[in-house]
Amino acid sequence: MLQQILRDMYIDPELLVELNEEQRHVLFFKMREEQIRRWKEREEKDQGEAALKVTARLRQNNVTDNEKRVQWLHGTDGEVWVWIMGEAPGDKPYEQISEELFAERARQQAQKEAEELWKQKEAEITKKFRDAMAKEKARIVAEKWKVETEDRKAAKLMEEKIQEELKREEEERQRGEQQIRQQEERRAQELFLSLKHAQQCSQRDEKEDREWEEQLRRSKAADEERSHKARRARDEYQRQSLRAIKKGKVAGLSSLFQLAGSSIDSETKLISILACPPSPISYIFRAWERPARPFCREVIIQWFKEEQLPRRAGFERNANTIAPWFHGIISRQEAEELLMNKSEGAFLVRVSEKIWGYALSYRHQSGFKHFLIDASGDFYSFLGVDPNRHATLTDLIDFHKEEIITSSGGELLLEPCHQTRNPPDYKHLFE
Numbered sequence: 001m002l003q004q005i006l007r008d009m010y011i012d013p014e015l016l017v018e019l020n021e022e023q024r025h026v027l028f029f030k031m032r033e034e035q036i037r038r039w040k041e042r043e044e045k046d047q048g049e050a051a052l053k054v055t056a057r058l059r060q061n062n063v064t065d066n067e068k069r070v071q072w073l074h075g076t077d078g079e080v081w082v083w084i085m086g087e088a089p090g091d092k093p094y095e096q097i098s099e100e101l102f103a104e105r106a107r108q109q110a111q112k113e114a115e116e117l118w119k120q121k122e123a124e125i126t127k128k129f130r131d132a133m134a135k136e137k138a139r140i141v142a143e144k145w146k147v148e149t150e151d152r153k154a155a156k157l158m159e160e161k162i163q164e165e166l167k168r169e170e171e172e173r174q175r176g177e178q179q180i181r182q183q184e185e186r187r188a189q190e191l192f193l194s195l196k197h198a199q200q201c202s203q204r205d206e207k208e209d210r211e212w213e214e215q216l217r218r219s220k221a222a223d224e225e226r227s228h229k230a231r232r233a234r235d236e237y238q239r240q241s242l243r244a245i246k247k248g249k250v251a252g253l254s255s256l257f258q259l260a261g262s263s264i265d266s267e268t269k270l271i272s273i274l275a276c277p278p279s280p281i282s283y284i285f286r287a288w289e290r291p292a293r294p295f296c297r298e299v300i301i302q303w304f305k306e307e308q309l310p311r312r313a314g315f316e317r318n319a320n321t322i323a324p325w326f327h328g329i330i331s332r333q334e335a336e337e338l339l340m341n342k343s344e345g346a347f348l349v350r351v352s353e354k355i356w357g358y359a360l361s362y363r364h365q366s367g368f369k370h371f372l373i374d375a376s377g378d379f380y381s382f383l384g385v386d387p388n389r390h391a392t393l394t395d396l397i398d399f400h401k402e403e404i405i406t407s408s409g410g411e412l413l414l415e416p417c418h419q420t421r422n423p424p425d426y427k428h429l430f431e
Contacts, residue, residue, distance in 0.1 A: 001355055001374045001383060002013070002027075004292075007035045018332075018372050019384060022229075022406045027384040029230030032223060086115045098199060106191035114184035129169040153251045163367065182294060216374070232407070260287070294353055303356060304429050313393045314349075314426065325349050325397065325416035328426035335361035336368050338417050345414030349373070349397065351429070358393065362411055371405060 005011050009031060019027065053290040092100075152359045222302070290307075304313070314326040325359040327335070339346055339361060346363040357375035360382075361368060372383040373396065378397045379389040382405065390396040397413060405411040419425065 001357075001376050006030060009034065015372075018352070018354050018359060018370055020369050020371065020406075023371065023382070023384040025138055025226050026230045030384075031225050032227065041069070088246070099196070102195040102199070103188075106188045106195065110184045110188035110192050113187055114180050117183060118177070118180045121180065122173075125169065125173055125176060129165070129172075132165065133162075136165075136380070187221075209327060236421055290356065293355065297329060297353075300351060300353065301429060304351060309430075311392060313375070314429075315394070317392075317394050317398070321347075322424075322430075323394065323397075323416070323428065324418045325413075326426060327417075327419070328424070328429055330425055332359070332361070332370060335359075335370075338420065339363040339368060342415065342417060345412055346417050347413045347415070348417040349393070353425075357383070361417075362405075362413075363417075364411070369409065369411065 005027070011027070016024070022076045072080045243312075255296060290303060291299065294303070308314070314322055316323050325348050327338075327348050329351045335348060335350055338348060344361045344363055344365045347360060349360050351359050352359045352372060355374065355376070357380075358373040360371045360373060362371070371392070372385045374381055375393070379391065381387070382392050382396075388399065390397075391400060400411075401413045403412075
């Protein structure tokens, strides 16, 4: 089951819910190791291909090593000379310098645009009033003989009219200048705000980059913490397994330990046995083709009858009676209801609906814990928590009556939870 999860890099959400926190740590740690191994293989392959491409291109173009180099300017102390704007004595703050540069750039741009607008406006005003003046002068010259004959009053009126036209021209010119100045101020403000907004966007992007880097750092720290917890749990179980083997509690290993003690250092021999545990007795005959995972109650019952009954799953060690802790296909909620009024250390084993195996439900002081037991191969072991492999389900239960399941929880199987139904909930498994 674990090999299939690592191969597909996927675990069914329903199966993940069945795992406790420490099981998840170990499982995620192994998936992380597999990801890193695949990533290193891909990186080595890509680097090899890139190196071959570069070598081929250099040979084709006959390129020599004539790379340009950068020579740094050094200060009086012999170190590379560096000047950080805004930090030297007398320097203005970076924000003030940026605002002054933006304001000056906006003012120059607005002034340039204002000059162009003023040239156009002045040309329009000049053309308008000069044409009027030319017409008026031509009319005066043409009718000069009439003007000479008119009295001073008429000549004065004509002069006042010309003066009024000149005054109107001057007022129009002033209004044009005022409009140009207003447009120049508005344009300068718009350019300043635009440059300021661009700077703020750049600073916001830098802030988002820093936040992303901080999140990446935290993610790496969390990965390291999970890896440390998983490694610590693995070392603790290896130590407990060594002690259990010395007691002769792990199936198929106690005899090897006794043989190894006379010729080789016992500690070294035990570590090698744990690294490559011997395979239990294989069942040669299979009566049916097992699916990848259970999909209905009938298939689970068939699996139990075809594969588990020959291995005496659910029976006591040296009797044909069913163990008091064994239950049928019941849900997690039903198991917790059975354990509700029990003391800490009470437990039961139920047939799982998620994997080919079982679930051990345990009464803890603060609640309940559920551990999946993988029985898809020729051995029994906790999925993702316990490295020990047991030949029978009874061996696994008896082993953890003296050895804890997890180092953090310290779970010991003390009191089996008996049947309360009549007929019992496992009746259909043994019919």
